[in-house]
Amino acid sequence: MQREQVLPILYEMALVIGGETSLNPLLLRTLQRLLYYTSYPAGFACLDLPKEAAPDEMLAVRLDAVVGDYELAQMSGQTLHFPAALLSGYGQRQEDASALLEMLPIVAGRYRAFLRLPIGDSGVIILLAPQMPESELPLTQMFQPVMANLANAIQLCRQNDEHNAAVAAQRGQLEQMLRRSELSFRALIELSPIGVAFSRDGITVDANAAYLHMFGYDDVAELQGRPLLEQVAPERHSQILEKIRRRATGRPVESVYETVGLRKDGSKFPFLVSAQRVELPEGPLTFTFFIDLTGQKQTEYELRTANEMLHSVLENVPLRVFWKDVASRYLGCNTLFAQDAGLKSPDELIGKDDYSMGWRAQAELYRADDARVMAADAPKLGFEEPQSTPDGQEIWLRTSKVPLHGSDGTVIGVLGIYDDITEQKQAEAQIHKLAFFDPLTGLPNRRLLHDRVQQALANSTRSGRYGALVLLDLDQFKTVNDTRGHTVGDKLLVEVARRLHYCVREGDSVARLGGDEFVVVLGDLSADEAEATEQAELVAEKVRSELGCPYSIEGSDYHTSASIGIVLFNGHEQPMEALFVHADMAMYQAKAGGRNTIRFYDPDMQAVLEARSELESALRGAVVRNExxxxxxxxxxxxxxxxxxxxxxxxxxxxxxxxxxxxxxxxxxxxxxxxxxxxxxxxxxxxxxxxxxxxxxxxxxxxxxxxxxxxxxxxxxxxxxxxxxxxxxxxxxxxxxxxxxxxxxxxxxxxxxxxxxxxxxxxxxxxxxxxxxxxxxxxxxxxxxxxxxxxxxxxxxxxxxxxxxxxxxxxxxxxxxxxxxxxxxxxxxxxxxxxxxxxxxxxxxxxxxxxxxxxxxxxxxxxxxxx
Incomplete structure (x- = not known):
């Protein structure tokens, strides 16, 4: 797991936790996603831990959920004995825990590492592995918000499970009561945790204990003979009166609805009403179920708050976030992404695809990326890509894409997150330039030169052709600096660099070692040593001649010359350090030979060049001497x-x-x-x-x-x-x-x-x-x-x-x-x-x-x- 993955992971974990309403699926889905993101193979969850326990104590705890270990999963729901040192304490990741994990039931000896994630006061999640999965992230700290969210979700799910169980049970009981005698029916009504009231023409006839408790009364006598409407908030009276009238006259009326109740103490609360009119021998009777919605509304409020918080995160995080369906159509985004797309609000993006955006030139590439992520059901993280903005500029993005899953686990789309790294790219280019190039002349510096020489050596090894390292030093350059100043000297060095580029071929390299020392790396010379020597000498002579021409700087002409040393290489016969030493020696031989001259390190080649030079010199005078x-x-x-x-x-x-x-x-x-x-x-x-x-x-x-x-x-x-x-x-x-x-x-x-x-x-x-x-x-x-x-x-x-x-x-x-x-x-x-x-x-x-x-x-x- 990389750092760029954290936000998508937390986002999906929040979706997973928020999407469950029942305790057991909530625990199992949470365990599955934790194992997926942390690479642990197995894990379990235990709730309702004892408040205090000694580290060496064995705790009798119910095993609430298990994922990844078949044998342990067979004991899910049972009460087992676990070491307190494993279940209790803060979040912890431990590598060598063999002694502790051998105390686990059934799985002893299979695991050596664990990750403990406390679920607030609700319990703990333990992830198990034969060896610790590699991760540079602080997992216990990273998943704290997830565990806090999970603790709240556990409470809500328990309430919902209890509520659903109670509703289901009591509805079944009520249906059975109605088929029995009135006494049995009465007994069931009294036992029901759901409030039940009987009324005739809107006047309370009877009510069960749950109803009395719900509205804050001690005895049903306080309500009998009084309008049922008194238990409804005044602002809802007109709504309820209409329903009562319609029901009393036998007209169709909504049988299930929500309204606001009024307790004896004057407090208000939401409840759900389900009323049914029954014709009895003694006259029509309406019995009504009342379900307190306070807990459900609180749950809805908390879920809404969580969604608002998620929306706030998406809007305030300094990243562009978007999500698409399986056809790569946009389902939503945050405001930053909408602004990048040239839109006024995220709503304008919904239903569009990349072919209709300002970056349509990259649409095919983006669509292919989406398809790969969804097909593989695996994230593609931290990759860099260019993009054309609506105003025609090219920017660089660092993008991560992860698949989105539905409640059944199938892939339903893709979530993307990216940030603009254009300035970072520009900074990297500038850093590269400063690291590898001479700031004065723009030539490669010593560091990049070494890379170029290594490349030339490798090319020579493959081709069998010679190369040459040409080292040159400007003669009397210090005099220019001392007499005309460094400004003139710097401009002369820049001009020297320009002339050197002019003298060499496209594939050759020119570099500045520092001061007035320059290097030319010649590659792809002849495979014949003598011919390669002549070729290198021709380039060096061209350099010597070109650098010897006057320099016009600030309105004045300046003259300089170069002493040049050359060493040939063929493959890796000589190490790079030796090449520089030999070229330096040859250059100093050129200095000692009177400056403004060329010397080869190889004595034999030097002799060949001297013979050729002598032949050329003799040939120059041949016409004059009538030869x-x-x-x-x-x-x-x-x-x-x-x-x-x-x-x-x-x-x-x-x-x-x-x-x-x-x-x-x-x-x-x-x-x-x-x-x-x-x-x-x-x-x-x-x-x-x-x-x-x-x-x-x-x-x-x-x-x-x-x-x-x-x-x-x-x-x-x-x-x-x-x-x-x-x-x-x-x-x-x-x-x-x-x-x-x-x-x-x-x-x-x-x-x-x-x-x-x-x-x-x-x-x-x-x-x-x-x-x-x-x-x-x-x-x-x-x-x-x-x-x-x-x-x-x-x-x-x-x-x-x-x-x-x-x-x-x-x-x-x-x-x-x-x-x-x-x-x-x-x-x-x-x-x-x-x-x-x-x-x-x-x-x-x-x-x-x-x-x-x-x-x-x-x-x-x-x-x-x-x-």
């Missing part, structure tokens, strides 16, 4: 006619020797050097075309230049090519730009626009590595291409692999249908060349015709073939 050069690979047509060459970039390092493009091109792409390298390649290729156009042997040759995606996406790429063509003075049609499928299809409209502008200058285009991507024919026919280059991966096995042969044949046919030239790269054998020629391919490139060579070797080879 770059273009190699040319010949392109031929039928009969080996030379039609052009593809320009291929080579780097001849003075120490490393010839560096493979596969090694330095990715570095150039990632670092942005590809832009300057690409421009150099275009300028050099066009300069070579300018040289050739004055040599008849080479004047018709074209040069194909590969263009990277990053280079092509430059806003000024078209003007850059135009400028190079003008500067070199070459015929634009001799320059052929090779674009990859991925480049072309990434922003097709921009690609078509730029290609169109270059085509207008005379530049030609070839789609490189065709067939390796996923070109759309819809886009392909819109692109202003001149040529398609079949990728060497298809050419390599065209004479042995039917699939490659079919793909190549399809590409050739498609290009011909689109009016495009076709060139095949990677041709290395005579068989490949013949296969391509037979299928309509008229241009080739590959080792079969010539390897990439320096320009002088290229020219010499062409002149040699011309002889």
């Amino acid at each position: 770059l050069q273009l190699f040319y690979q010949v392109q031929v047509a039928e009969q080996g006619r030379h039609i052009g060459a593809e320009a291929l970039l080579r780097w001849k390092h003075p120490v490393l020797g010839m560096v493979s493009p596969a090694r330095f091109i990715p570095v150039a792409e990632e670092s942005g050097l590809i832009l300057s390298l690409g421009q150099w390649v275009l300028e050099t290729a066009c300069a070579q075309l300018a040289c050739w156009q004055f040599q008849p042997e080479f004047s018709e040759l074209t040069i194909a230049v590969n263009v990277s995606a990053r280079q092509f996406r430059q806003a000024d790429f078209v003007s850059q090519v135009h400028s190079i063509l003008l500067t070199s003075g070459v015929t634009a049609s001799r320059l052929k730009l090779e674009l990859t499928e991925s480049l072309v299809l990434d922003n097709v409209e921009d690609t078509i626009r730029k290609m169109g502008e270059l085509k207008a200058l005379g530049v030609r285009f070839s789609m490189d590595d065709f067939g390796t991507g996923y070109s759309s024919l819809t886009y392909l026919k819109r692109l202003p291409l001149d040529q398609i280059k079949i990728d060497q991966s298809f050419v390599r096995d065209i004479t042995t692999d039917q699939n490659d042969a079919a793909i190549v044949q399809t590409i050739i046919a498609m290009a011909q249908n689109l009016g495009l030239d076709v060139i095949a790269e990677g041709v290395e054998t005579q068989a490949q060349c013949e296969f391509l020629e037979l299928r309509g391919c008229r241009a080739y490139q590959g080792y079969f015709f010539g390897r990439p060579v320096e320009v002088q070797d290229f020219e010499a080879a062409l002149l040699q073939r011309e002889k």
Whole structure:
């Protein structure tokens, strides 16, 4: 039982107790509900206990009611001996009571725990269990009001039982008397506890002792010969006179009614009258039964008072209360609930359902909840749910629903109680924010960061991919605080947090450890350690670069930099604490290395990055030092006619020797050097075309230049090519730009626009590595291409692999249908060349015709073939 259940429980207990009018059902129903709500399996009630008893005394007490124990129930109604220590005293809950409970008749040894609930001065209820049911509530205190209410109900039920028993018995006796002689009838009348009077034409003839006692007379002679009306309150005379007249004249008249009596001492009381006119030989005689209703009226008053008190509780409790029937139609509510529903009074709600309320959007959910509670005949307590108010706001409710039962125990509806916890929800959100987020920057704090790192470690374990912990510290931040004040320093920290968010991916985390220390948690990096290292380094470099840009604060520019330490992780190979220590060590290595730099904790990875950094640094000066050069690979047509060459970039390092493009091109792409390298390649290729156009042997040759995606996406790429063509003075049609499928299809409209502008200058285009991507024919026919280059991966096995042969044949046919030239790269054998020629391919490139060579070797080879 939870605390939220208390009010519904007390409410239902009050309904149960108030709904019984007879003692035995009252005790049994009360015991049943107590066992249900407290989880005790058995219990009994004993009334009329001795006033005083020693603790060690055995009391002879009647067992008035038993529930849950069959053997004990067989002795219900009998007088048994119970230990006084169990029955007497205040409310008590005891766990280890084996010695005491073994003294119980029959059930000895089955129970070890009990709960004693005194019923005022009326008796006691004992609940029994093999072991104490779990409950954090003070049950004895909680059920005190229930026991007080039960004590009053016991008295009322006893009175009612006695009254009903007396009425039933005496009615039976009276009917028997009337069938006997007048003497027997008289004797019975005298013995009746119900007042009986005989009258003729409204004048009292005789009365029994009960009547005399009821009206305060000692002898019937005081009443004989006097009007019966004298025993009726004056304000009721006219009403009774009319009845007497009608009865005296034999006209129909109400035989049973209530009125107000007048005693001899002048006091008034309510009573019930039942009169019957009997024709006798000596004349008509009216005999009348008088039943004192004082006790019943008092009971009604008490019940009405209890109902008013319940109504007062419902209206004053700071909760919304409602109850519905089995069809989820509202039967009633308190004023607070009516106000939430936008109604003026609770009466307006009766008969409505949730579909007609302001929260109709949640009506289906509420109806389903009601149905589950009623179907399971079990409460649903303390659940939270949103609700739309009539004015369109969303609030949060904490709701409890319990089934309502009829007198026969069947479910007749549902009772709901809720309170508005919107402010609590808002406070919880604020508390959560204060607990887990840095109040200055809004970033996760150290506490939430630990959760994010644990999550990243778990994700890494599942995926097998690396993650990285990036720790950074602002260089010379203390100087800003000391010279410009903490206000400027705080604004700079807020801007740093914003820039960090800009630098990372959506799934990554940024946190502030405190001061000027920040952490970035990178997840879902490559499963390859080297690649993951490069990926982490790229993010760190982006952070370092972004944080190094000027900060405009309060009209002034400020500069700072960051020292960054990185540690990789894969699963839970390292504990989280070690990751922070290693990242901190790497960060201090960055500080020691001159600040504004990046260091990895792993020495091997650091060496890899240093080597890459050295390669990048060397590549930056390669153009200036004339280490770059273009190699040319010949392109031929039928009969080996030379039609052009593809320009291929080579780097001849003075120490490393010839560096493979596969090694330095990715570095150039990632670092942005590809832009300057690409421009150099275009300028050099066009300069070579300018040289050739004055040599008849080479004047018709074209040069194909590969263009990277990053280079092509430059806003000024078209003007850059135009400028190079003008500067070199070459015929634009001799320059052929090779674009990859991925480049072309990434922003097709921009690609078509730029290609169109270059085509207008005379530049030609070839789609490189065709067939390796996923070109759309819809886009392909819109692109202003001149040529398609079949990728060497298809050419390599065209004479042995039917699939490659079919793909190549399809590409050739498609290009011909689109009016495009076709060139095949990677041709290395005579068989490949013949296969391509037979299928309509008229241009080739590959080792079969010539390897990439320096320009002088290229020219010499062409002149040699011309002889």
